[in-house]
Amino acid sequence: MNRILFTILLLLTATCFSQNNSGSKPIDLNRKGLEQTIDNYVQKFIDLDIFSGVVLIARDGNPFYQKAFGLADRDKNIPNTLNTKFDIGSMNKTFTKIIILQLAAADKLNLDNTLGKYLDGFEPQAANKITINHLLHHQSGYGDYHSPDFFDLPKSQKTIAGILPGIRKMNLMFEPGTDQAYSNTGYILLGAIIEKVTGKSYHQNVKERIVDKLGLKNTYLENKYQVPDRAIGYFKDTKGRIHDNNGFLEIPNPDGGFQSTAEDILKFYHSFYYDTLLLSTKARKLDPAFKFYEELKNSDRATGQAGGFEGANTALFEIIRDRLSVIVFANMDEPVAEQLGGGILAILRNENPKDPSLPARQSVYKAYKNKGIEYVREHFDALTENFHPSDPRDLILNSVGYDLMSDGDLDDALQIFRLNTQLFPEIANCWDSYGEALRNKGDNKAALEAYKKALEIRPDLPSSVQAVKELSN
Template sequence: MNKICISLICFVHLIACTGQNSNNKKEISSFKSESKIDDLVKQYLDLDIFSGTVLVAQDGKIIYNKAFGLANRKENIPNTLQTKFDIGSINKAFTKVIILQLIQEGKIKPDDKLGKYLEGFPKEASEKITIEQLIGHRSGYGDYMEDPGFFDRPKSQQTMEAITEIIKKMPLMFEPGSDWNYSNAGYILLGDIIEKVTGKSYYDNVKERIIKPLNMSGAVVDSAKEMATNRAVGYMKTMRGELEDNEGILLIPTPAGGFIMNGEDLLKFME
């Protein structure tokens, strides 16, 4: 079934430009840019394949920030600038940042093997896979979501701990370091390593090392996601043109994906 996600954040962070333009020219340029973005968004709205917020920042300043469409079609709730959207795999970048911080702090090394921190893995994984390979999707592990019936599991079996047990039984797709394959599994294991090294939960690490310092007050990075206010419902359009919400596959946030936040909070992290 061909599905198109139509509830999302469209986030654009423009690279800073230098120049000696006058304020008037900047205002005219800004107006033209806003008009162009409006026109572009309208095309997707007319096709009914977009609903969300669009944020554009330049030179550290937000120059465009608007909400479009409905956050919840059943309840007819519109999107606002405070609406929280599932950022999907973008939060792998949060996991990577914490790993890099731990490397800078001298608590782990890029070439450390998986088995140094985590137990219960086959020898070929524990003795060969490195932290660097996990970061770069070169560990040999694939996607645990391909495990039969994964999305039918209760939420209690979609936690980091439960997923790690699934990964332990997964065969490697190739010799670690010899190839590349996008790996959700690798980032779950990085989250496990973060917990092992720091003695704190992955979620507490995200809050203490990223969310609080950046004052990302609207971000939800743990199981409170399902109870969060101002949360957009994701929808998919089938090949028959029918809309389906994705509440049935709403995943618990993990190091591999699933945080929710608004556009301004995401901008704080991206900057």
């Protein structure tokens, strides 16, 4: 199949990061040596060259620890500062969610209304069965719109209006309301509904209803290239070569892409969790997440929000009982912000944090080159610890294989793809990618068998359908 350029699966979750601590005392930020311990821990990530960015720790909205690390622009040697703006990724979804809840509380829309009440052109299964609640909670059945067709669109069409025609053609993965699957598509649709209901652009709604109301003077909603003091995102390929992400997600949308500072996001989420400036009591009752947040007032468990893609990762950990916020902004690969933030959370609890490791793709490639394919097979789980837990693990070797194939290392790529089919034999894409490598090698007979295996698992996989048709003639 075509190489997946990048995956945007970042979280909009209410996640618990600790258990059985309901009787513990509030976290002590005055503990001797705490700042130095955090500094030392951050340095471990810097030494592996997997983190640059900002770390902010605050109590009740007041920063206790606030430092910038590394470079915002490696070519120009410009350092990150506390005023550097970072791509916040899927944290945008919280902005979108707030506006939907505001409109529902004002009786401008009903969360149980269906998609077809607001947007036309959808098949009946979507128009008549998907509700706004389904879209909010990733239960619509829609997957991700980040397909090759989307990436081929001109920049001017990577907007809500430009994305909608492609969404109308998408098939649902399941009956709306019967399952849950993370969906950037759902939040594009919520943005379109906001525009329909208010008669204003999505971005204007965010500005008037959130940014201006909170005085977020360092939060930018549109063209990222016009944002002053913007961090350029950096990611590494399989062989550890570094690339910038300037061509990614050029237009912010309801599912991701705003630029902001850690301090502005602290102010935003502090209001989201603790006051009624953005969300009235009525609005909060419309979302079951706030019932969960109430339960956390008697526990030191943390809820979290995160966002990211290649070269950008942001994470917030919030201990509601203590009104304690840990925010990490990184202009490097996910899931470094979540890992670093989780480790800092452990330090604040006087626990031992987990040491960082190389990203999964680099770790696998290094082990393969130094110790061979059997070592990778036997130690796959240990080698791939540094991989986002929400992403399918078959993507790791698939990405390594395509990196090797693009570099002309076809024999190495074949070994990697073959191993992926052995570790994940039930995943059609693994067989599809293996078939592509075999075909590039000239072994059409074996390639055809691999493609047929993919179609046994997923009969409608377009790349395998086309390949079988071509190889059978």
